[in-house]
Amino acid sequence: MAQSRFKSSFIGDRLALAKFNPNLVCHSWQELETYTNNCQACGLHKSRSQVVAGRHNGNREADLLIIGEAPGRVEDERGLAFVGDSGKLLDIMLDSVGLESWYLTNVVRCRPLGNRTLFETPRNGLSRNPTKAECQSCWGFLQSEIALVKPLAILVLGKVAARTLLGTAAKFEKLMRTKHQYFEYPVWVAYHPASTDRA
Numbered sequence: 001m002a003q004s005r006f007k008s009s010f011i012g013d014r015l016a017l018a019k020f021n022p023n024l025v026c027h028s029w030q031e032l033e034t035y036t037n038n039c040q041a042c043g044l045h046k047s048r049s050q051v052v053a054g055r056h057n058g059n060r061e062a063d064l065l066i067i068g069e070a071p072g073r074v075e076d077e078r079g080l081a082f083v084g085d086s087g088k089l090l091d092i093m094l095d096s097v098g099l100e101s102w103y104l105t106n107v108v109r110c111r112p113l114g115n116r117t118l119f120e121t122p123r124n125g126l127s128r129n130p131t132k133a134e135c136q137s138c139w140g141f142l143q144s145e146i147a148l149v150k151p152l153a154i155l156v157l158g159k160v161a162a163r164t165l166l167g168t169a170a171k172f173e174k175l176m177r178t179k180h181q182y183f184e185y186p187v188w189v190a191y192h193p194a195s196t197d198r199a
């Protein structure tokens with residue numbers, strides 16, 4: 001992707017990434033992969049099959065970065081974000097609006113045990129969202145990923161992702177009706193596709 005899409009000098013090289021946020025932990029895709037795969041920062045590493053990486057449709061430096069909450073069972077098995085029922089629905093939605101360049105990832109990269117996918121009955125009654133502490137553990141990775149993708153815009157899906165990225169406890173419905181900013185990136189908030197089965 002051409003760097004010239006961005007007027008800001010914040011992004012583009014290693015030094016610039018450090019300006020974006022001093023807490024960035026990964027300065028290359030290779031570092032992101034290595035660090036996340038070896039991460040044991042929170043308890044989720046104990047029950048994961050594998051760390052779940054972002055998924056894109058051709059170019060990981062995509063125009064639209066979509067951020068969900070956490071991987072479900074299928075993602076945990078396959079190691080890729082949004083490949084379960086929520087992901088299938090999301091793919092259809094992205095296709096239907098003709099979006100050509102997207103990258104999907106999550107606030108948390110390991111499956112919170114008991115997390116369910118769309119239409120899946122929670123097993124052992126353990127269906128849950130990631131905790132604040134788990135989101136915070138993964139925060140450095142998400143920030144690094146944002147800087148590496150360098151999207152034109154960010155779409156956050158669901159309350160957990162919205163509150164984590166925007167650093168607020170504001171009501172989800174209120175967040176949805178506003179355009180936000182995260183550094184130089186415009187941010188929009190939408191319902192998580194999995195919420196359609198809770199209606």
Ligand code: URA
Pocket residue numbers: 068069070071072075080081082083084086087106117194
């Ligand atoms: N839900 C999410 O938020 N992320 C996934 O990857 C799958 C389901």
